[in-house]
Amino acid sequence: xxxxxxxxxxxxxxxxxxxxxxxxxxxxxxxxxxxxxxxxxxxxxxxxxxxxxxxxxxxxxxxxxxxxxxxxxxxxxxxxxxxxxxxxxxxxxxxxxxxxxxxxxxxxxxxxxxxxxxxxxxxxxxxxxxxxxxxxxxxxxxxxxxxxxxxxxxxxxxxxxxxxxxxxxxxxxxxxxxxxxxxxxxxxxxxxxxxxxxxxxxxxxxxxxxxxxxxxxxxxxxxxxxxxxxxxxxxxxxxxxxxxxxxxxxxxxxxxxxxxxxxxxxxxxxxxxxxxxxxxxxxxxxxxxxxxxxxxxxxxxxxxxxxxxxxxxxxxxxxxxxxxxxxxxxxxxxxxxxxxxxxxxxxxxxxxxxxxxxxxxxxxxxxxxxxxxxxxxxxxxxxxxxxxxxxxxxxxxxxxxxxxxxxxxxxxxxxxxxxxxxxxxxxxxxxxxxxxxxxxxxxxxxxxxxxxxxxxxxxxxxxxxxxxxxxxxxxxxxxxxxxxxxxxxxxxxxxxxxxxxxxxxxxxxxxxxxxxxxxxxxxxxxxxxxxxxxxxxxxxxxxxxxxxxxxxxxxxxxxxxxxxxxxxxxxxxxxxxxxxxxxxxxxxxxxxxxxxxxxxxxxxxxxxxxxxxxxxxxxxxxxxxxxxxxxxxxxxxxxxxxxx
RNA sequence: GCCGCUGUGGCUUAGCUCGGUAAAGCGGCUGAUUCGUAAUCAGCAGAUCGUGGGUUCGAAUCCCACCGGCGGCUCCA
Numbered sequence: 001x002x003x004x005x006x007x008x009x010x011x012x013x014x015x016x017x018x019x020x021x022x023x024x025x026x027x028x029x030x031x032x033x034x035x036x037x038x039x040x041x042x043x044x045x046x047x048x049x050x051x052x053x054x055x056x057x058x059x060x061x062x063x064x065x066x067x068x069x070x071x072x073x074x075x076x077x078x079x080x081x082x083x084x085x086x087x088x089x090x091x092x093x094x095x096x097x098x099x100x101x102x103x104x105x106x107x108x109x110x111x112x113x114x115x116x117x118x119x120x121x122x123x124x125x126x127x128x129x130x131x132x133x134x135x136x137x138x139x140x141x142x143x144x145x146x147x148x149x150x151x152x153x154x155x156x157x158x159x160x161x162x163x164x165x166x167x168x169x170x171x172x173x174x175x176x177x178x179x180x181x182x183x184x185x186x187x188x189x190x191x192x193x194x195x196x197x198x199x200x201x202x203x204x205x206x207x208x209x210x211x212x213x214x215x216x217x218x219x220x221x222x223x224x225x226x227x228x229x230x231x232x233x234x235x236x237x238x239x240x241x242x243x244x245x246x247x248x249x250x251x252x253x254x255x256x257x258x259x260x261x262x263x264x265x266x267x268x269x270x271x272x273x274x275x276x277x278x279x280x281x282x283x284x285x286x287x288x289x290x291x292x293x294x295x296x297x298x299x300x301x302x303x304x305x306x307x308x309x310x311x312x313x314x315x316x317x318x319x320x321x322x323x324x325x326x327x328x329x330x331x332x333x334x335x336x337x338x339x340x341x342x343x344x345x346x347x348x349x350x351x352x353x354x355x356x357x358x359x360x361x362x363x364x365x366x367x368x369x370x371x372x373x374x375x376x377x378x379x380x381x382x383x384x385x386x387x388x389x390x391x392x393x394x395x396x397x398x399x400x401x402x403x404x405x406x407x408x409x410x411x412x413x414x415x416x417x418x419x420x421x422x423x424x425x426x427x428x429x430x431x432x433x434x435x436x437x438x439x440x441x442x443x444x445x446x447x448x449x450x451x452x453x454x455x456x457x458x459x460x461x462x463x464x465x466x467x468x469x470x471x472x473x474x475x476x477x478x479x480x481x482x483x484x485x486x487x488x489x490x491x492x493x494x495x496x497x498x499x500x501x502x503x504x505x506x507x508x509x510x511x512x513x514x515x516x517x518x519x520x521x522x523x524x525x526x527x528x529x530x531x532x533x534x535x536x537x538x539x540x541x542x543x544x545x546x547x548x549x550x551x552x553x554x555x556x557x558x559x560x561x562x563x564x565x566x567x568x569x570x571x572x573x574x575x576x577x578x579x580x581x582x583x584x585x586x587x588x589x590x591x592x593x594x595x596x597x598x599x600x601x602x603x604x605x606x607x608x609x610x611x612x613x614x615x616x617x618x619x620x621x622x623x624x625x626x627x628x629x630x631x632x633x634x635x636x637x638x639x640x641x642x643x644x
Numbered sequence: 645g646c647c648g649c650u651g652u653g654g655c656u657u658a659g660c661u662c663g664g665u666a667a668a669g670c671g672g673c674u675g676a677u678u679c680g681u682a683a684u685c686a687g688c689a690g691a692u693c694g695u696g697g698g699u700u701c702g703a704a705u706c707c708c709a710c711c712g713g714c715g716g717c718u719c720c721a
Contacts, residue, residue, distance in 0.1 A: 004719080043645090043718090081646095082645055082646060082718095135718095135719085226714085235655095241713095243712085247713090537680090537681085540678040540679065542678080567677090567678095567684055569680085569681065569682065569684085570682080570683050571681090572680095573681090575681095575682090583681080588680090589680080606681080641671060641672075643655070644654065644656075644670075
């Protein structure tokens with residue numbers, strides 16, 4: 001709720017015209033006023049909807065406090081929508097206003113201007129120092145906090161944080177917030193194990209860490225420019241906005257779909273090698289399910305909801321629900337632990353604020369690998385955590401982002417005290433200083449988490465990989481395993497997204513490529529992700545047949561043939577604009593000699609090699625990574641244009 | 645809700661100040677060219693200029709309302 005409090009000599013209003021949301025009023029209320037009163041302009045917001053009673057109580061307390069300070073016994077409640085951009089439903093707003101009136105009327109003379117009318121009003125402000133005040137009343141952490149430290153800290157797993165936060169936090173008014181707020185302490189932990197306050201650390205050699213810190217702590221401002229990757233995703237025919245859907249729901253063209261599938265394959269393969277099993281769970285859940293209901297009621301605005309046949313569902317924002325419900329029904333022995341389960345959530349849904357949606361960086365529907373590991377106890381959870389931390393490093397390196405992220409580790413003070421050495425080890429493993437956020441007490445469902453954050457050209461940080469140790473949800477979902485004494489115990493649960501959202505990986509790769517081109521080098525995608533790996537350009541029609549032979553020889557490589565009737569120069573240029581790593585021009589010379597002239601994009605030079613050598617070259621740079629065949633007609637003349 | 649920016653062929657944009665029903669490049673199609681490492685030449689098709697009103701003999705252009713997109717918006721105004 002937003003409050004604007006004005007100590008006024010007088011306030012008068014007159015209703016003019018109804019709006020569609022107007023409350024019915026008696027004629028006597030059509031005009032009104034009050035002398036020597038505290039006028040409270042009120043905007044009820046969506047944040048207030050989960051708990052109107054508490055909102056009214058907190059607001060009343062705030063108004064009383066001010067009324068006492070300015071020593072007035074009269075209060076005018078005046079609904080004023082223009083104080084907020086996140087207005088609550090009118091019914092809730094009226095309810096809260098009436099409650100406020102009721103509460104305040106015990107101690108004050110209270111008048112209330114009608115809701116939902118265009119009103120003319122005159123007010124005279126006394127003008128002394130306390131005569132103009134504004135207040136924000138928030139359930140939970142509060143607007144400023146929500147935009148700041150809490151935002152995006154878990155990357156694509158953030159929704160879970162949000163719920164936990166509200167669980168733990170009481171309704172807090174602006175005045176009390178500073179005392180009750182989850183206090184974050186920011187530090188840098190160096191590779192030598194030194195925990196330094198951020199202002200004592202020398203960032204000279206770590207500019208990206210500095211940018212990350214700035215983003216986290218001081219929240220850099222939005223930049224009013226289309227992010228580079230948005231243009232690239234379109235131009236490379238990877239993905240695009242879909243005007244026929246809700247914002248933040250993308251369409252993926254064939255090339256983008258291929259890239260996405262390859263990344264998905266890679267993540268699934270990687271965790272499967274470490275024993276994870278793949279599952280699939282529903283995308284929507286009953287809002288009235290007993291285990292889920294109490295959390296969801298609190299965040300109606302953040303989910304997509306679906307009405308179907310008198311029942312209400314919400315769209316999942318991670319795979320936790322489905323997997324935990326599955327775990328709940330399973331019979332699990334200590335012999336099965338640690339037990340890993342992964343789902344490539346297509347999709348996870350989050351109704352992010354409009355202003356936050358950008359290209360592939362932040363979406364309302366996104367694909368996230370979500371793995372949960374049940375561990376017998378904290379000790380085993382810590383061992384797993386370390387394992388998965390190292391795995392995430394490998395994953396980002398394989399994806400092509402080896403040196404492109406900054407690390408944040410966040411934990412409670414208790415956890416730190418007990419596991420100091422473990423945390424220092426984590427820093428040694430990445431071998432660079434790490435941003436530390438330390439909480440005095442646990443406000444979330446986890447005791448420790450880390451993320452690897454990509455920092456883009458506009459200084460925006462986005463979480464990719466993350467792992468958290470969850471000490472609450474086993475209880476909440478009643479998940480248990482049987483130990484060797486036949487006793488039922490609660491497992492400790494790890495949440496892990498090895499790569500973070502797949503779309504976000506693509507975003508990071510494109511942003512990185514953009515930076516590369518800005519610095520004067522050639523931008524590209526890793527070869528294993530390139531939609532076309534080898535482009536064959538037959539000089540004239542008579543070379544086409546030979547080109548097809550070469551294509552046949554390049555087994556296990558994504559090859560296509562630009563058979564369009566265009567000049568060689570033009571087709572070379574087209575291949576370059578598509579970032580194709582290897583371009584082969586095939587003419588009389590090649591047909592005669594059997595040797596190919598291969599332009600290697602990454603080295604900007606030509607090499608002479610046979611088809612077999614080229615095949616080996618591609619195989620060696622893509623070794624160990626997934627392969628899928630080309631996802632478009634091999635002949636370019638057969639391809640339609642998807643964009644532009 | 646308020647403020648700002650914005651909406652012209654598939655794409656990128658010009659035209660809008662000072663009204664005369666639309667221009668270019670890319671892409672597409674047709675034809676010529678069969679070509680050796682970042683754009684061959686010529687022609688054709690393709691736009692009720694976001695929507696609805698208004699002013700006017702005449703509106704992409706001026707006015708009003710609405711819709712969509714992007715960004716911003718409390719306590720100093």
